[in-house]
Amino acid sequence: xxxxxxxxxxxxxxxxxxxxxxxxxxxxxxxxxxxxxxxxxxxxxxxxxxxxxxxxxxxxxxxxxxxxxxxxxxxxxxxxxxxxxxxxxxxxxxxxxxxxxxxxxxxxxxxxxxxxxxxxxxxxxxxxxxxxxxxxxxxxxxxxxxxxxxxxxxxxxxxxxxxxxxxxxxxxxxxxxxxxxxxxxxxxxxxxxxxxxxxxxxxxxxxxxxxxxxxxxxxxxxxxxxxxxxxxxxxxxxxxxxxxxxxxxxxxxxxxxxxxxxxxxxxxxxxxxxxxxxxxxxxxxxxxxxxxxxxxxxxxxxxxxxxxxxxxxxxxxxxxxxxxxxxxxxxxxxxxxxxxxxxxxxxxxxxxxxxxxxxxxxxxxxxxxxxxxxxxxxxxxxxxxxxxxxxxxxxxxxxxxxxxxxxxxxxxx
Numbered sequence: 492x493x494x495x496x497x498x499x500x501x502x503x504x505x506x507x508x509x510x511x512x513x514x515x516x517x518x519x520x521x522x523x524x525x526x527x528x529x530x531x532x533x534x535x536x537x538x539x540x541x542x543x544x545x546x547x548x549x550x551x552x553x554x555x556x557x558x559x560x561x562x563x564x565x566x567x568x569x570x571x572x573x574x575x576x577x578x579x580x581x582x583x584x585x586x587x588x589x590x591x592x593x594x595x596x597x598x599x600x601x602x603x604x605x606x607x608x609x610x611x612x613x614x615x616x617x618x619x620x621x622x623x624x625x626x627x628x629x630x631x632x633x634x635x636x637x638x639x640x641x642x643x644x645x646x647x648x649x650x651x652x653x654x655x656x657x658x659x660x661x662x663x664x665x666x667x668x669x670x671x672x673x674x675x676x677x678x679x680x681x682x683x684x685x686x687x688x689x690x691x692x693x694x695x696x697x698x699x700x701x702x703x704x705x706x707x708x709x710x711x712x713x714x715x716x717x718x719x720x721x722x723x724x725x726x727x728x729x730x731x732x733x734x735x736x737x738x739x740x741x742x743x744x745x746x747x748x749x750x751x752x753x754x755x756x757x758x759x760x761x762x763x764x765x766x767x768x769x770x771x772x773x774x775x776x777x778x779x780x781x782x783x784x785x786x787x788x789x790x791x792x793x794x795x796x797x798x799x800x801x802x803x804x805x806x807x808x809x810x811x812x813x814x815x816x817x818x819x820x821x822x823x824x825x826x827x828x829x830x831x832x833x834x835x836x837x838x839x840x841x842x843x844x845x846x847x848x849x850x851x852x853x854x855x856x857x858x859x860x861x862x863x864x865x866x867x868x869x870x871x872x873x874x875x876x877x878x879x880x881x882x883x884x885x886x887x888x889x890x891x892x893x894x895x896x897x898x899x900x901x902x903x904x
Contacts, residue, residue, distance in 0.1 A: 521546070561639060
């Protein structure tokens, strides 16, 4: 019996994926654990290893097309084993909406006797019979068995839901413009998923916004001192160079520890109260952005946090993040100050309940002990999920954040 090679789920809310590169060709020998193809998601590019030794045949997935998770893309045969006719792998019919739960996938119908090889949902004989008797389609039934195999109990417990009402056709936006006056750039998988997630966030998460201004005077002085006294490595270069963003990440992590009721996630079962401050940080890349997460940021020194953030940003730009690098997170930081943006509001990245938007440090006149002096100030806006964080609680969190920013020595305590 040949080994099935499927398109794996490498992200918990992944419905489809795209093979960006095959490392092997039809009929080549493969060894267990050797990379056989690279899968591209909206967050990373990951190598998929061979599940066993043998000869690879029935490579049916083309590079660059979206394929439903769980689809067989090749089979590994033993030496001398008869090779079955390949299945046809079709691309995903429509751009997927990312969901938190695994999504059952429909596969091309082929003869029942080769069901296990051709990509039809795996199901026990009893489950198939029960589905036929009840007029149910197997692709619509989530399987609870090994590798998603549909059990009889899955069929008995399945309740079909009516199809949602059809939406009116979308207007032909391109038709509003003169032909030849524009170029069309196809939507990448990343761009589609970012669009889906942001629409979902704005439609399902009740946002509200709180804004205040922080004085960066002491922070800039301390940052300069710490960078000047950073130890050097064998190459005579400083081992770290702290950025303002490093202080922002640390200050938000510590603020969540001071205001633990804001370190939360909304779920229908209840509000999750997190112990650690896992801070996601938006990293701009060509065609979109990633949000890798600094785990337990409240426990890390500024220098360690800075080094880790630079490493994650480099992996993000190379599209080499692993799921553990970006999943979860209890809050996030989006900093456009480096681009000269003075003030903005960010969209919450579910399931997080808050996100902090940090603007640029701007010199402004301020009254200090009766005198007007120039001070460097940074405007920050906290976006909150009103289901989990009320106005007063959000204000308390933002005030705690400003305390750490304006008194950075507290971050070293």
